[in-house]
Amino acid sequence: MAERHKLGEFEIIARFFRPLAEGKAGALGLTDDAALIDVAEGHTLVATTDTMVAGVHFFEDAAADLVARKLLRVNLSDLAAMGARPVTYLLSVVLPGDFREPWLADFCEGLRADQERFGVYLSGGNTCATSGPATLTVTAFGEVPKGTALLRSGAKSGDAILVSGTIGDGALGLRALRGEIKPEDGESRDFLVSRYHLPEPRIALAMALRGLAHAAIDISDGLVADLGHICETSGVGAVVEWPHVPLSPAARRVLAADATLREAVLGGGDDYELLFTAAPGTLDAVAAAGKACGVAVTAIGQIRGTAGVTIVDSKGSEIAVASAGYRHF
Amino acid sequence: MAERHKLGEFEIIARFFRPLAEGKAGALGLTDDAALIDVAEGHTLVATTDTMVAGVHFFEDAAADLVARKLLRVNLSDLAAMGARPVTYLLSVVLPGDFREPWLADFCEGLRADQERFGVYLSGGNTCATSGPATLTVTAFGEVPKGTALLRSGAKSGDAILVSGTIGDGALGLRALRGEIKPEDGESRDFLVSRYHLPEPRIALAMALRGLAHAAIDISDGLVADLGHICETSGVGAVVEWPHVPLSPAARRVLAADATLREAVLGGGDDYELLFTAAPGTLDAVAAAGKACGVAVTAIGQIRGTAGVTIVDSKGSEIAVASAGYRHF
Numbered sequence: 001m002a003e004r005h006k007l008g009e010f011e012i013i014a015r016f017f018r019p020l021a022e023g024k025a026g027a028l029g030l031t032d033d034a035a036l037i038d039v040a041e042g043h044t045l046v047a048t049t050d051t052m053v054a055g056v057h058f059f060e061d062a063a064a065d066l067v068a069r070k071l072l073r074v075n076l077s078d079l080a081a082m083g084a085r086p087v088t089y090l091l092s093v094v095l096p097g098d099f100r101e102p103w104l105a106d107f108c109e110g111l112r113a114d115q116e117r118f119g120v121y122l123s124g125g126n127t128c129a130t131s132g133p134a135t136l137t138v139t140a141f142g143e144v145p146k147g148t149a150l151l152r153s154g155a156k157s158g159d160a161i162l163v164s165g166t167i168g169d170g171a172l173g174l175r176a177l178r179g180e181i182k183p184e185d186g187e188s189r190d191f192l193v194s195r196y197h198l199p200e201p202r203i204a205l206a207m208a209l210r211g212l213a214h215a216a217i218d219i220s221d222g223l224v225a226d227l228g229h230i231c232e233t234s235g236v237g238a239v240v241e242w243p244h245v246p247l248s249p250a251a252r253r254v255l256a257a258d259a260t261l262r263e264a265v266l267g268g269g270d271d272y273e274l275l276f277t278a279a280p281g282t283l284d285a286v287a288a289a290g291k292a293c294g295v296a297v298t299a300i301g302q303i304r305g306t307a308g309v310t311i312v313d314s315k316g317s318e319i320a321v322a323s324a325g326y327r328h329f
Numbered sequence: 330m331a332e333r334h335k336l337g338e339f340e341i342i343a344r345f346f347r348p349l350a351e352g353k354a355g356a357l358g359l360t361d362d363a364a365l366i367d368v369a370e371g372h373t374l375v376a377t378t379d380t381m382v383a384g385v386h387f388f389e390d391a392a393a394d395l396v397a398r399k400l401l402r403v404n405l406s407d408l409a410a411m412g413a414r415p416v417t418y419l420l421s422v423v424l425p426g427d428f429r430e431p432w433l434a435d436f437c438e439g440l441r442a443d444q445e446r447f448g449v450y451l452s453g454g455n456t457c458a459t460s461g462p463a464t465l466t467v468t469a470f471g472e473v474p475k476g477t478a479l480l481r482s483g484a485k486s487g488d489a490i491l492v493s494g495t496i497g498d499g500a501l502g503l504r505a506l507r508g509e510i511k512p513e514d515g516e517s518r519d520f521l522v523s524r525y526h527l528p529e530p531r532i533a534l535a536m537a538l539r540g541l542a543h544a545a546i547d548i549s550d551g552l553v554a555d556l557g558h559i560c561e562t563s564g565v566g567a568v569v570e571w572p573h574v575p576l577s578p579a580a581r582r583v584l585a586a587d588a589t590l591r592e593a594v595l596g597g598g599d600d601y602e603l604l605f606t607a608a609p610g611t612l613d614a615v616a617a618a619g620k621a622c623g624v625a626v627t628a629i630g631q632i633r634g635t636a637g638v639t640i641v642d643s644k645g646s647e648i649a650v651a652s653a654g655y656r657h658f
Contacts, residue, residue, distance in 0.1 A: 026373075031562045032481050032544060033410035034377035034471075044355075047452065048363035049419045053459045066373075081362035090378045092421075092466050123376065130382045132461010137421050138379055169363050171372055208598045217362060233360050302592040 007101065009127050016108045017091070020115060020122035024088070027123045035123035037088060037188020038149040040310035044145040050075050052135035059177070064103045065110030066197045067090065067136070072114045075140035077201040079273040081218040083150035083210045084142030086118055092137040099134065107136075108218035118203070148210040150276070155215035155234035159277035159303040162286060164202045164295050167223055169175060169195035172261065181254060181261065188250035195248075199272030205297070206274055208289035216276035222269045224321045227309045230277065237305030242266070243314045246298040266311060269323045277303055336430065338456050345437045346420070349444060355417070356452045358537035363368050364452035366417060372472040375413035379404050383462035388506070393432045394439030395526045395571035396465070401443045403549065404469035406601040408531035410547040412539045413471030415447055417533060420454035428463065436465075440471045447532070479545035479605070484563035488543055488606035488632040489617060492561060494553055495577040500597020501590065510583060510590065517579035524577075530599030534626070535603055537618035547604035551598045553650045556604035556638045557636040559606065564653045566634030571595070572643045575627040596641060606632055 007015070013030055021027035039045045052071050054060050072089065076163070079086050093113075115121055120140070127252040127259040173196030175181045176189050183189040202218075209216065215234055219226045219297070221247070227238050247255065257262050278286050283299065290297030336344070342359055350356035350469070355365040368374045381400050385391050401418065406416050420440075424433070430433065444450055505518050506511045511519040531547075538545065544563055547556045552574070556567050576584065576594070582622030584590055607615050617624030641650040 028480065029562075030483075033407040034375045034413070036411075036478055037376055038475075039374055041370070045366040045374055046363045046368055047419060047470070049453065049455050051423055051455050051457055051466070053457060053461075054345045055460055056458060078362040082365075084363070090376060090468060092378050094380055094382060096466055097576075122379065126378050126466075127382050128380055128382060129385060130464060131384055132382075132459055132460055132464070133628055135459060135461070136421055137378070137445040137455075137465045137466050138378070139376075141376070141417060143375075145364075146367075149365055151357065153357075153397070186382070186658050229360070254649060272484045327638075 012104070012127050012224070014171050016104050017122060017125065020108060021110055024123070027121065030124060034089065037114070037123060037141060044146050044149065044181065046079055046082045046142040046144055046149065047139065048075055048078035049137060049139040051135060051137040053135050064106035065145060065320060068107045068110030069114045069198060069273060071136055071138050072111060073199050074199050075138045077090070077141055077199060077205060077218040079142035079151065080201045080203045080206040080274065081216050082144060083148060083206045084144040085207060086120050086140060086142045088121050088123045089138050089140040090123055093125065093127045094130045094135040097129045109144055121230055150206065150209060150213050150216035152215055152217050152230050152233040155230050155236050155277040155303050157236055157303055158280065159214055160242060160280050160283055160299045161227065161238055161277050161303060162297055162299050162302040163246065163272040164205055164244045164297055165200070166251060167266030167271055167273060168251050169248050170199065170252055170270030170272070171264045172254055175264060179237055181258070183250065183254055184257065188253050190250065191250040194236060195211060197271055201269065201272060202274045202295060204293040205295045208293055209286070211277060212282055212285055212289065213276040213278050216274060219271040219273050219275050222267045223275065224266050224311065225233050225262045226275055230275070231307060231309060235306065236303050237308045238301060239304050239310045239312060240301035242311055242319055244298065245299045246296060263321055331475035336639045337479060341433070341456050346451060346454065347634055349437060349440055353452070354448045356450065358596065363465060364433050364471060366452060368472055371475055373475050373478065374475055375408055375471040375478065376468065377404055377407035378466060378468040379407065380464060380466040382464050383385060385430045394442070397436045397439030398443045398575070400465055400467050401440060402528050402530050403601060405447055405532060405545040406528060408469055409470035409532045409535040409603065410479065410545050411473060412477060412535045412545065413473040413565060414536060415449050415469060415471045417450050417452045418467050418469040419452055422454065422456045422521030422589050423452045425463060426458045448469060448580055451600045463570040468502065472559040472569045477539040479535065479542050481544050481546050481559050481562040484559050484565050484606040486566070486630050486632055487609065488558065488567055488608050489609055489612055489628045490567055490569060490630040491626055491628050493534055493576065493603040495575045495580065496600055497580050497597060498577050498604060499528065499599030499601070500593045501580055501583055503599060504593060512579065513586065514582070517582050520579040525599055528599065530601060531603040532621060537622055538605060538615070541606050541611055541614055541618065542605040545603060548600040548602050548604050549598050552604065553638050553640065555597050555604055558640045559604070560638060564635065565632050566637045567630060568633050568639045569630035571648055573627065573629045575625060592650055612621035615647060
């Protein structure tokens with residue numbers, strides 16, 4: 001039922017994907033039915049999967065290498081949120097019958113670049129055709145010493161709430177790409193857009209937080225929504241002080257021009273920063289972990305009460321945030 | 330960019346998917362960023378992923394529970410081809426914005442039935458919307474004692490070539506569904522169609538073949554194509570004797586009416602039987618393994634030469650088989 005392409009499935013695997021598995025015994029040259037993945041003794045495997053659909057998760061005309069790198073990074077960010085060290089990944093590539101070969105070459109070049117960057121490799125996967133938009137799925141694997149995985153469920157009353165990096169850049173970058181906001185200086189625009197395209201999974205920091213953080217998540221749905229996930233799973237509430245939320249200089253400039261964008265910063269997704277809680281007595285150790293990894297770590301609030309996320313301004317007044325993450329359906 | 334549906338992503342997970350993960354600690358109630366999977370000491374994790382697209386891999390109006398069960402089974406069949414014991418799976422569900430809830434309920438009911446049947450559970454996944462057809466990806470995990478995985482690459486000159494079950498039922502069932510063939514008796518049609526819809530992953534047999542089979546694969550692309558994969562990976566050739574290829578009574582009846590369908594039997598896919606090679610001196614042990622698992626095992630030819638798959642008839646004359654598996658592009 002699928003359209004014919006001049007390259008067959010096996011040629012596609014041989015030409016584009018096999019080089020990404022080179023030299024890795026368990027990948028079996030992508031010639032077998034499944035991949036073999038050895039998990040280090042005393043460790044638990046951590047597995048996550050994320051899909052990106054053209055027209056939903058990325059613009060149809062987006063650069064293929066950036067699409068590939070973001071796809072890999074959002075998966076690595078999920079591993080980071082568990083405190084796992086990334087190891088390898090599987091790839092399911094579902095493409096329109098008339099896909100262009102250069103697109104696939106660029107896509108694989110993006111994977112290659114980030115494989116090198118993050119020390120992972122392709123273990124296996126699947127390639128097939130669709131009558132719909134390109135649909136790309138990565139399943140990523142990491143490992144964590146048994147009993148040390150960071151979960152969403154461990155937040156305790158009195159914990160400090162912390163984030164890595166800066167918040168809101170991804171959401172503002174997406175709005176800039178859509179033309180909804182027009183940062184006055186090109187530098188700010190470029191920075192925000194690149195933060196949207198190329199999130200930075202906080203792997204080293206997350207590994208350093210094993211045994212320190214009580215609960216952790218990566219911010220994909222937005223600060224408020226993802227803090228809400230921690231609260232629900234942990235059975236607690238949270239108060240965030242807006243003045244403490246760390247902003248990039250570019251986000252500050254955009255907010256100075258239009259203060260209503262505060263809601264996009266708090267409610268928008270795509271930051272892929274770590275959001276975590278820790279006991280107040282351990283904040284020096286947390287700060288040291290951030291310093292050792294070269295990642296800013298900022299306390300933004302406190303776990304308090306039994307449910308709900310409240311954002312307050314410098315006077316302690318509540319800020320309403322309507323958006324609670326992207327709704328797919 | 331996606332259409333709205335009355336059920337949000339989180340409601341979908343809570344209502345439909347969470348019950349499939351119930352009672353499994355590592356699935357974390359599907360509320361965390363990734364799944365935790367413990368691999369037994371001395372074992373290697375085996376991981377495979379397969380995608381099914383509506384209109385490509387299944388008819389748009391196919392029963393959702395059958396789609397789910399086939400999706401799970403083709404993945405379990407890949408694990409079986411490695412000799413692995415299945416453990417758990419991740420699921421990526423990409424649905425049109427206007428999908429029907431009863432469809433999803435049926436889909437999950439199919440998963441539930443086969444989870445019970447095969448002793449696996451849902452560990453995690455991903456749900457999102459698409460403007461295209463439903464696109465469903467399972468990533469399945471199994472484990473195998475280190476060093477005992479069945480690979481495609483171990484076939485040796487002089488090995489017997491064997492298959493489990495019967496060959497060609499899946500391809501004939503698909504043709505019956507498409508109306509291309511009309512088996513005279515309803516019973517034959519039902520049997521062939523059910524073989525297409527519900528392949529039987531040969532898990533127990535494959536596990537029993539650890540240390541016995543030199544090379545193994547599951548027949549998804551077709552007997553000739555998949556034997557070709559073993560030959561390429563092992564650097565050998567193969568001769569199959571058509572009269573020895575095991576056929577179901579239904580397939581025999583269909584072939585009696587139209588002998589040209591032999592090509593569909595040899596070249597068509599979707600059987601998901603095990604195809605493997607073993608040293609001639611071990612065939613008694615192989616037969617005993619089949620008997621212990623209640624699965625017919627039939628020797629159909631011999632590994633011979635350095636390349637290529639040859640099919641011969643009862644007089645030793647070569648039979649040409651044009652089809653070499655489904656071409657996606």
